[in-house]
Amino acid sequence: MVECIFCFLFAEIQTADDEKESKQKNQHRKKNKNVLNAVAQKPSGMDTYNIEGVSANEILKFVVTTFENGCTFEDFLLQCNLFPSSADIPRWFEKLMMQFHIFKNNEKIEYILPYVKTAGVCSSYNNRQNPGECNNVNCRFLHVCRRFVRNIYCNFKGCKLAHDFTNQHNSPLIERFGLENLRENQIKTVLNNQFPSICRDYNFNERCKVGTKKCVNLHLCGSYKFGKCEKPCKYKRTHKLNNNHNKWVLRAFQMNSWPHDKILKSIYVPPKRAPRYSNNDEGDLDHNKNIDDDDDDVYKSSDFIDLDENFVPPKAESSDSSSDEDES
Ligand SMILES: [Zn+2]
Ligand SMILES: [Zn+2]
Ligand SMILES: [Zn+2]
Ligand SMILES: [Zn+2]
Incomplete structure (x- = not known):
């Protein structure tokens, strides 16, 4: 009898575990589902508009990799096939104000510029008196050289600041910002779009x-x-x-x-000359070579x-x- 109760309980636990596991598997499958096979959820009139299988990070990555930076909405629609045909794409973008700056003319989207609202470079870390010192142990900003992010020559003599996004402090943040699948230059692009630049x-x-x-x-x-x-x-x-x-x-x-x-x-006021950097990550290794550029301009940016x-x-x-x- 006792044995039977045990059996029963065990079976119960097993079932619960199985259910949990299969739920997890399902969620996992959902996550990995090819966005090409996405099915639109009916617009609900609510404040959010999710399209199943279409993730904001995925679209952000598509825009950054395809267009290097932002793009006209027309170009986006021509080249992006990640949305199901029934999707209201403008509406989807307008609900994504945390990841795209939306430029509109006559109520129509003209241009989309990818960024991540919470992603920023730590200014304490970049202070000139004690570069590299940030006293906030829970700092949620990237500890990285700002000039490196701007792709301009870092002319602090012997700059001790980090020139990568992969250190202990930065890499969990990059993941939190949803930028972990982007290349170094692409991460910089997204970061630099946070606030407007002067033309x-x-x-x-x-x-x-x-x-x-x-x-x-x-x-x-x-x-x-x-x-x-x-x-x-x-x-x-x-x-x-x-x-x-x-x-x-x-x-x-x-x-x-x-x-x-x-x-x-x-x-942001950019330096007079466009920094010479290529799209591949090797180009970043060369960023210090920009010293040949007008150093003054760089300094004055x-x-x-x-x-x-x-x-x-x-x-x-x-x-x-x-x-x-x-x-x-
Ligand atoms: Zn900091
Ligand atoms: Zn530096
Ligand atoms: Zn003036
Ligand atoms: Zn302009």
């Missing part, structure tokens, strides 16, 4: 080749960002964050209601926002005063 062409050259409400970078005087240019602008660039183009960019970054100073502080001195962009080659107003 290199607008700032340093005659004009932006992409154009108003198409270029996803701010059209703003880089010197103004550093508080080094008063009105009227010496370089014939705009100081307005609230012109049509800049408002459009800031809206995509969900920063349109931020205080002016906070926006200015978060903006931000992110070390308040600490960089004497940022002086060259004067506009064009005397075309219309470059000040890029409203259209």
